[in-house]
Amino acid sequence: MRDLIAEALGQLATLVIGLIVFAWWIGGPGVTAILWSELGKNDALVFLAAWAALTALYLIASRLIRRAVRARRS
Numbered sequence: 001m002r003d004l005i006a007e008a009l010g011q012l013a014t015l016v017i018g019l020i021v022f023a024w025w026i027g028g029p030g031v032t033a034i035l036w037s038e039l040g041k042n043d044a045l046v047f048l049a050a051w052a053a054l055t056a057l058y059l060i061a062s063r064l065i066r067r068a069v070r071a072r073r074s
Helices: 002-038 041-073
Strands: none
């Protein structure tokens, strides 16, 4: 029973994280377009640069975590 609950919570966490990542990928360029039209080019480019930097950090961290998990399993 405990294993079933743990598996269900793991799947729920994966779903929530997936939705957040999806919103991040769609939201970054969308917010940039809104900022470009409302505030101007410079503010939009600053936001886009920050979004790109955070995305790059996320990708690096996720790969490192994946490698650590694989190494631990082996």
